[in-house]
Structures are given as structure tokens and as C-alpha cells.
Amino acid sequence: MKPVIVKMLTLAILMMAALTNVAGAAGPATPPAVDPLPSWSDGAAKTSVLEFVAGVTTKGSPRFVPPAERIAVFDNDGTLWAEQPTYVQILFVFDRVKALAPQHPEWQTQEPFASVLKGDLKGALAGGERALGQLLMATHAGTTTDEFEKIVSEWIATAKHPKTGRPYVEMVYQPMLELLSYLRASGFKTFIVSGGGVEFMRPWSERVYGVPPEQVIGSSIKTRFEVRDGKPVLVRLPEINFVDDGPGKPVGIQMQIGRRPIAAFGNSDGDLQMLQWTTAGQGPRFALIVRHTDASREWAYDRLSSVGRLDKALDEAAAKGWTVVSMKEDWKEIFPAPRR
Amino acid sequence: MKPVIVKMLTLAILMMAALTNVAGAAGPATPPAVDPLPSWSDGAAKTSVLEFVAGVTTKGSPRFVPPAERIAVFDNDGTLWAEQPTYVQILFVFDRVKALAPQHPEWQTQEPFASVLKGDLKGALAGGERALGQLLMATHAGTTTDEFEKIVSEWIATAKHPKTGRPYVEMVYQPMLELLSYLRASGFKTFIVSGGGVEFMRPWSERVYGVPPEQVIGSSIKTRFEVRDGKPVLVRLPEINFVDDGPGKPVGIQMQIGRRPIAAFGNSDGDLQMLQWTTAGQGPRFALIVRHTDASREWAYDRLSSVGRLDKALDEAAAKGWTVVSMKEDWKEIFPAPRR
Numbered sequence: 001m002k003p004v005i006v007k008m009l010t011l012a013i014l015m016m017a018a019l020t021n022v023a024g025a026a027g028p029a030t031p032p033a034v035d036p037l038p039s040w041s042d043g044a045a046k047t048s049v050l051e052f053v054a055g056v057t058t059k060g061s062p063r064f065v066p067p068a069e070r071i072a073v074f075d076n077d078g079t080l081w082a083e084q085p086t087y088v089q090i091l092f093v094f095d096r097v098k099a100l101a102p103q104h105p106e107w108q109t110q111e112p113f114a115s116v117l118k119g120d121l122k123g124a125l126a127g128g129e130r131a132l133g134q135l136l137m138a139t140h141a142g143t144t145t146d147e148f149e150k151i152v153s154e155w156i157a158t159a160k161h162p163k164t165g166r167p168y169v170e171m172v173y174q175p176m177l178e179l180l181s182y183l184r185a186s187g188f189k190t191f192i193v194s195g196g197g198v199e200f201m202r203p204w205s206e207r208v209y210g211v212p213p214e215q216v217i218g219s220s221i222k223t224r225f226e227v228r229d230g231k232p233v234l235v236r237l238p239e240i241n242f243v244d245d246g247p248g249k250p251v252g253i254q255m256q257i258g259r260r261p262i263a264a265f266g267n268s269d270g271d272l273q274m275l276q277w278t279t280a281g282q283g284p285r286f287a288l289i290v291r292h293t294d295a296s297r298e299w300a301y302d303r304l305s306s307v308g309r310l311d312k313a314l315d316e317a318a319a320k321g322w323t324v325v326s327m328k329e330d331w332k333e334i335f336p337a338p339r340r
Numbered sequence: 341m342k343p344v345i346v347k348m349l350t351l352a353i354l355m356m357a358a359l360t361n362v363a364g365a366a367g368p369a370t371p372p373a374v375d376p377l378p379s380w381s382d383g384a385a386k387t388s389v390l391e392f393v394a395g396v397t398t399k400g401s402p403r404f405v406p407p408a409e410r411i412a413v414f415d416n417d418g419t420l421w422a423e424q425p426t427y428v429q430i431l432f433v434f435d436r437v438k439a440l441a442p443q444h445p446e447w448q449t450q451e452p453f454a455s456v457l458k459g460d461l462k463g464a465l466a467g468g469e470r471a472l473g474q475l476l477m478a479t480h481a482g483t484t485t486d487e488f489e490k491i492v493s494e495w496i497a498t499a500k501h502p503k504t505g506r507p508y509v510e511m512v513y514q515p516m517l518e519l520l521s522y523l524r525a526s527g528f529k530t531f532i533v534s535g536g537g538v539e540f541m542r543p544w545s546e547r548v549y550g551v552p553p554e555q556v557i558g559s560s561i562k563t564r565f566e567v568r569d570g571k572p573v574l575v576r577l578p579e580i581n582f583v584d585d586g587p588g589k590p591v592g593i594q595m596q597i598g599r600r601p602i603a604a605f606g607n608s609d610g611d612l613q614m615l616q617w618t619t620a621g622q623g624p625r626f627a628l629i630v631r632h633t634d635a636s637r638e639w640a641y642d643r644l645s646s647v648g649r650l651d652k653a654l655d656e657a658a659a660k661g662w663t664v665v666s667m668k669e670d671w672k673e674i675f676p677a678p679r680r
Contacts, residue, residue, distance in 0.1 A: 068552060145594055189554070202598045212408060213598030214529070214555075223594060225587035225613055232616045234594050241595075247565035254485055254563060254574050255581075256596055258542045258553030273565055276572045 036182040039175040039333040045288070046330065048323045049179065052286045056262065057186050063284045067187035071261040073253060073274060074180070076194035076201060076218075078267040078308040079290050080209060081172040082161070084299040086121075086307055088168050089196050092155055094121065096139035104138075113138070133240075140197065141221055141238035148236055153203045166338065169208045174336045176265075176290075180209055188263070191215045193253055195245035195270055199236075217252045219244045245270045250277035262286065272313040275322065287322040289313060294328040376522040379515040379673040385628070386670065388663045389519065392626040396602065397526050403624045407527035411601040413593060413614060414520070416534035416541060416558075418607040418648040419630050420549060421512040422501070424639040426461075426647055428508050429536050432495055434461065436479035444478075453478070477578035480537065481561055485574040493543045506678060509548045514676045516630070519605075520549055528603070531555045533593055535585035535610055539576075557592045559584045585610045590617035602626065612653040615662065627662040629653060634668040 040046040055063030056070060077083040097107070097116045107113035112131035115123035125131060143151065161171050180190050192201060192211050198218030205211045220241040223234045244252040250273050253261065263286040264271070264278035271289075279285040291310065292301050302310040317324050327334060380386040395403030396410060417423040437447070437456045447453035452471035455463035465471060483491065501511050520530050532551050534541060538558030545551045560581040563574045584592040590613050593601065603626040604611070604618035611629075619625040631650065632641050642650040657664050667674060 068546070071554075198595075198598065206408070214411075214596065216598060220595060223591050225590045225617070227616070232590065232613065232620050234590060234617075250565045250572065250574060251563050255538075255560060256554065258538065258556060273572065276567070277565070277574075280572050 036185070037175065037178050039178055039331060041330050041332055043330055045323050045325045048286075049182075049288070052263070052284065053182065053186050056284050065262055065284060069259065069262060070183075070186070070188040071191065071257060071259060072183050072188045072263040073191045073193045073217075073257075073261045073265070073278065074176070074211075075266040075268070075271045075274070076192050076196055078292065079173075079265055079271070080176050080180075080192070081168065082298065083308050084301070085162065087196065088171075089200050090125075091159070091162070092152070092200065093135050093139045094124070095155060095159065096151070097135065100139065137221070137238035140199075141236045143236055145199065145223060145234040145236060148199055149203050152200055156204050166335070169204055170336060170338060172208060172336065173290075173331070174333045175331045177209070177336065179265075180211070183263070184210065189215065191217060191253075191257060191261070193217045193244065193249050193274060195219055195243070195248075197221075198244075217244055217256045219248075247273045249274035253277065264288075265290070266313070267292065268308040268310050269313045270308075272316060275313065275316070279320065279322070287317070287320070289317050289322060289324045291324050291326050293326045294331075294334065297334045298327055300328075376525070377515065377518050379518055379671060381670050381672055383670055385663050385665045388626075389522075389628070392603070392624065393523070393526050396624050405602055405624060409599065409602060410523075410526070410528040411531065411597060411599060412523050412528045412603040413531045413533045413557075413597075413601045413605070413618065414516070414551075415606040415608070415611045415614070416532050416536055418632065419513075419605055419611070420516050420520075420532070421508065422638065423648050424641070425502065427536065428511075429540050431499070431502070432492070432540065433475050433479045434464070435495060435499065436491070437475065440479065473580075477561070480539075481576045481578035483576055485539065485563060485576060488539055488576055489543050492540055496544050506675070509544055510676060510678060512548060512676065513630075513671070514673045515671045516605075517549070517676065520551070523603070524550065529555065531557060531593075531597060531601070533557045533584065533589050533614060535559055535583070535588075537561075538584075557584055557596045559588075587613045589614035593617065604628075605630070606653065607632065608648040608650050609653050610648075612656060615653065615656070619660065619662070627657070627660070629657050629662060629664045631664050631666050633666045634671075634674065637674045638667055640668075 037046055037049065055061055056065040058064055074080055077087050081088070094116050097113055101107050101117055104113070107117060112124045112127050112135055116135070124135070140148070156169060159168060160166065161168055164171065183190055190211055192205060192209065192215065194201060194217070196218050198216055198220050201218055202213040202216050205216050206213065222237045222239045222241040224237055226233055226235055242248065242252065249271065253274065260281040261278045262281065262284060264275050265288045266275055267290040275287040279287050289310070292299050292308070294300060301308065302314065314324070325331070377386055377389065395401055396405040398404055414420055417427050421428070434456050437453055441447050441457055444453070447457060452464045452467050452475055456475070464475070480488070496509060499508060500506065501508055504511065523530055530551055532541060532545060532549065532555065534557070536558050538556055538560050541558055542553040542556050545553065545556050562577040562579045562581045564577055566573055566575055582588065582592065589611065593614065600621040601618045602621065602624060604615050605628045606615055607630040615627040619627050629650070632639050632648070634640060641648065642654060654664070656662070665671070
């Protein structure tokens with residue numbers, strides 16, 4: 001054959017092979033030529049990820065797992081994006097209270113709303129779960145699902161982190177973005193399993209994490225189908241439907257995925273049961289905990305933190321040999337470079 | 341170039357194009373050379389499907405829809421498989437009552453169990469919803485999720501349809517299997533949205549329909565996470581979690597998919613709200629109703645049937661121009677050829 005034809009044929013075959021890999025029909029048997037995790041420092045954590053993925057994607061390996069069973073679940077707050085000084089969704093709640101205040105003159109004197117409007121966030125949360133529940137329902141219920149999606153989309157596009165001034169969607173962890181992409185390129189289906197509100201994450205999860213709405217599991221309030229002026233709507237009701245945290249996470253996984261993940265990624269005690277459930281299955285399993293150890297580039301907190309407490313899960317990680325990432329040592333970069 | 345090289349190159353390019361289509365990266369701009377729906381008779385129903393798919397998959401078409409938004413939802417009972425003489429899951433309940441009877445001597449005299457054990461199915465259901473609820477909880481709760489999956493898998497592998505003697509998983513509609521495959525080959529993600537129990541469908545949905553567990557939405561009972569002898573389990577509780585029927589279907593779609601489908605397929609009034617919700621979105625939408633019109637090859641029933649009643653949805657289909665399939669006229673084959 002003429003060299004040009006050989007070249008074209010080779011190119012065509014390489015492209016076919018690449019497409020086949022993307023479709024998950026076959027896994028890479030050899031280590032990738034390009035580092036799939038460039039923001040991860042060389043070390044035990046990175047090696048454990050690479051070895052796990054190599055095992056489950058290598059045909060003929062005793063650790064091989066068919067693509068359909070390559071389910072990976074990720075906590076969101078503190079695992080994929082920052083959760084300090086408090087959960088982003090709480091800051092959304094406070095902004096919504098301020099936006100809705102003109103329609104609720106009674107909030108000027110009524111707690112916990114009055115404290116929010118004075119900017120006294122500690123006072124607003126002093127009422128504990130009951131106060132938080134009131135704030136959540138006042139800001140999350142009463143709209144249709146389409147309206148709520150628009151509210152979240154507009155807020156996330158403009159709101160800025162109180163410390164860094166960066167948009168929240170840039171307060172995501174670059175090494176975890178690389179990990180999500182690497183797993184998907186290795187035939188995994190990646191899911192978010194978060195205590196946060198499912199409809200708070202879905203409007204931006206695909207753009208920011210590459211995780212489509214149908215692969216986001218979270219807490220939810222009830223909705224009701226109605227036909228308004230001949231147009232069907234789903235109305236968000238002030239009633240908890242499901243709390244996707246702690247022991248709720250395996251329940252949410254079973255409800256929505258219906259099969260056990262083979263890999264789970266978390267950062268706090270709220271992820272413990274998800275990690276237990278994932279690793280208790282047969283065959284190769286992987287569990288990883290992101291530990292917040294970097295006070296200068298991010299935050300440092302664990303056993304005593306009210307947000308993202310990591311205590312029991314840290315002990316269990318040590319006992320069971322789960323991978324623990326130290327953000328300070330294991331990650332070269334924390335956040336992606338600012339856009340423009 | 342030599343003819344053999346031209347042939348090889350052409351083949352390589354065709355294979356690449358096919359792989360690209362499977363991955364949903366690009367849609368077919370020209371009608372498929374091979375009929376993707378061979379069991380469908382030529383006619384308005386088949387044409388409406390082909391035209392819809394051609395529109396949403398043709399780049400540059402005003403009707404083009406990006407692959408990520410190509411969500412198609414299918415009812416199960418009466419849409420993908422037969423639901424006469426009664427829902428398959430009811431027959432599973434009756435078989436389970438018989439299997440569990442030795443552990444429950446009190447069932448010999450206690451309704452609705454006593455009637456089931458005597459083979460008096462009408463008597464068993466005479467107690468209405470309350471009796472059905474008792475039967476469901478007695479047969480669906482009390483096990484772990486892993487145990488229940490095993491029970492369903494074993495039952496579905498051996499149970500036979502009371503009229504045809506064929507396994508239930510062969511009582512599926514060949515034209516709908518072709519439609520599921522055709523949509524997936526056109527970049528659609530196919531979901532089942534059924535009033536049936538989600539954990540009753542998941543053990544076989546992937547094998548029979550090509551729909552993985554995470555794309556099955558159904559009714560459910562509550563589950564609780566427990567650690568038993570150091571091993572985490574999910575225990576099935578005798579309490580309804582969600583009823584995925586009628587107005588529950590759009591709610592279930594929003595909970596699990598989180599975006600509106602562009603195509604919906606049903607057969608009864610229980611699918612009406614799902615069809616309304618799907619078609620009320622912007623851009624190209626498709627709704628199809630399978631009408632049971634073939635008393636000789638399947639069953640003929642609609643407005644007066646207690647199982648799979650089709651009344652209001654039939655009127656709305658006429659008013660809104662939804663596609664209505666007549667099984668008798670539009671389908672050349674109903675069921676796939678028996679295996680061996």
C-alpha cells in the first residue's frame with residue numbers, strides 16, 4: 001500500500017479504538033500515556049486510584065468489572081466543592097430570604113428571618129433544625145420545579161464566595177474534576193450523592209462536573225402534579241420528601257441507581273454509610289476520603305467541625321484501609337485557574 | 341487506490357460513523373438503510389416515529405435536540421409487556437403467598453391470604469386496596485434488598501404465563517424492543533416509568549429491555565440502612581414510599597431524571613399525566629399510546645377494562661394528535677419468537 005493510505009487506515013483504526021474506549025466497550029490494559037490526574041502529587045493516594053482503575057478496566061484481570069457495573073458515587077459538599085465557611089446552599093437560603101423579604105413584611109420581626117435580614121447568620125441558625133427547616137421551606141417551596149430551576153441558575157451565575165470572591169462553581173476541586181473525567185473515560189458512570197438539595201445541584205452539575213441531572217441524588221421536598229390553565233406543572237411543597245445524608249445515602253443510592261457502586265468518594269461522617277455500603281459488596285471496591293488539611297490554600301478541619309465533621313469515618317478508614325487524601329500533601333492544585 | 345483499499349477505508353469510515361452514532365455524538369441525517377422497526381407495518385404510526393427521530397437527530401434541523409436531552413420514557417405493563425389476565429407482579433404476589441404459607445399457618449383462615457391459597461384470585465382481590473396492600477407488604481417487605489433481588493430473579497426465571505405457558509420475559513412486545521433499540525442507537529437514553537415495583541423490574545430490565553437499573557423508575561416501599569453482624573444491609577419495610585402511577589409519574593420522572601423527557605410511550609390512563617408532562621415542554625415532543633386491539637394475537641381492551649383502562653388518555657390523544665398504535669394493524673408481530 002502507499003504510505004499515505006497506510007497512514008489513513010492506521011488513523012481510522014486508532015480513531016475507532018478511541019471511540020470504542022469512550023463507549024466503554026473495552027478498557028485500557030496499559031497505563032495511560034498522559035497523566036490523567038496531573039493535579040495529584042505522586043504518592044499512595046494517587047497510586048491507589050490508578051491501580052484500582054487499571055484493575056477493573058483490564059480484560060482478563062481477576063479484578064475486571066464490566067462497564068455496566070462501574071458505578072462511582074461522589075459526595076458534593078467538601079468532596080467536590082468547598083463547604084466553608086458554611087454549605088453553599090445555606091448561603092443561597094440567606095440570599096433568597098433577602099430577595100423575598102419585600103413580600104414578607106412580617107419577617108422583619110419574626111425569627112429566624114429577622115436575624116437573616118440583619119446579617120446575623122449565627123443568630124439565624126441558633127434555632128437549630130427547626131429554624132433551618134423554616135428557612136428551607138420558605139425559600140425552596142411554593143414555586144414550580146421550572147421556576148425553582150430558573151432561580152437557582154440565576155443565583156449560581158452571579159453569587160460569589162464570601163472569602164475568595166470567586167463564583168461558587170469555581171470553588172470546586174481541580175483534582176476531583178480530573179478524577180471524574182478519568183473515571184468516565186474508563187467506562188464509569190459517575191453519580192453525585194449529596195445531602196444537599198437535588199434541585200439545587202441539577203441546574204449546574206452537568207456544566208461544572210459533567211454529571212447530568214439523572215445522575216444526581218440528593219435531599220428533596222415533595223412535589224405535586226397540577227394542571228394550571230391547561231399547562232401541567234410540578235409544585236414544590238413545604239414537606240420533606242427524603243434526607244440523603246448518613247444512613248440515607250445508601251437508601252438514596254438503592255432508590256435511584258438500584259445497584260451497588262464499586263467506588264465511593266466522601267469527606268465526612270455523613271458519607272460513612274455510603275462508604276460502608278459500597279465496600280461491603282463482592283469484587284473490587286474502592287473508598288476514598290478527602291481530608292481537609294490545608295489551612296492556607298483551603299481550610300483545615302476534621303473531628304471538631306460543625307460543618308463536614310470527619311471523625312468516625314476517619315477511624316473506619318484507618319481500620320479498613322480506605323484511601324485518605326490529604327489536600328495539603330496529595331493535591332498540587334486545589335481550585336481550577338479562574339476563568340479569564 | 342486499489343479497490344480493496346477503497347473498500348477497507350470505506351468500511352472503516354462506516355464503522356466509525358456507526359460508533360459515533362452509538363455514542364450519541366452525531367445523529368443520522370439520512371434515513372437508515374436497514375429498517376430499524378421491521379415488526380412495524382408501514383403506516384401513520386411507524387412514519388410518525390421515524391419522522392420524529394429523524395428530526396431530533398439531524399444536525400442543522402430546526403427540530404434537532406442535543407443527545408443529552410434525548411430522554412424517552414416508557415410505561416411497562418401493557419406498553420412493553422402483556423398485562424392480561426392481570427399484572428405480572430400480582431401473579432408474583434400470589435406465588436409468593438403460596439411459597440411463604442408454611443411459615444404462616446394463620447393464613448389458612450385469614451383473608452385475603454386464605455383465598456389466595458385456595459386459588460380463588462377474585463376472592464383474594466375482593467377486599468380492594470386494603471387487601472392488595474396486605475398481600476403486597478407480606479410478600480415484598482421484611483427481606484433485605486439483596487434477598488428480594490434474588491427472590492425476583494429466581495421467580496422470573498421459572499414462572500410461566502397462565503394462558504400462553506411462555507416465560508413472562510418472553511411476553512414482551514417485539515415492536516417495542518425494536519423501538520427501544522432504535523431510540524438508543526439514535527442517542528436516546530431510555531427509561532422505564534412504571535406503576536409496578538421498581539425492585540420487581542430491575543433484576544431483569546437490563547437483560548430483557550436493555551434498560552439498566554438506574555434507568556428504571558417505579559413504585560417503592562421504604563428501606564432502612566442497618567449494620568447486621570458487621571455487614572451493612574438495606575431492610576425493606578412494610579410502608580409505601582412512592583406510588584409511581586398517574587400524577588405520580590411526572591413526580592417520579594422529576595425526582596429521578598430531573599429533566600423533562602422529549603418522548604413518552606404508554607397504554608393507559610395511568611400514563612396520561614406522563615404524556616401531558618412530556619408534551620408540554622418546549623421544542624419537539626412525541627407521545628405514543630399502544631392500543632390493545634388484537635383479541636386473537638394478544639388481548640383487546642380499552643375503556644371498560646379494570647386492568648390498563650384506556651379512556652381519558654384515548655380522548656386526549658385524539659384531541660392533541662398523539663400517535664395511537666393499533667396492535668392489530670400496526671404490528672406485524674406481537675411477541676418475539678420463543679427461545680429455542
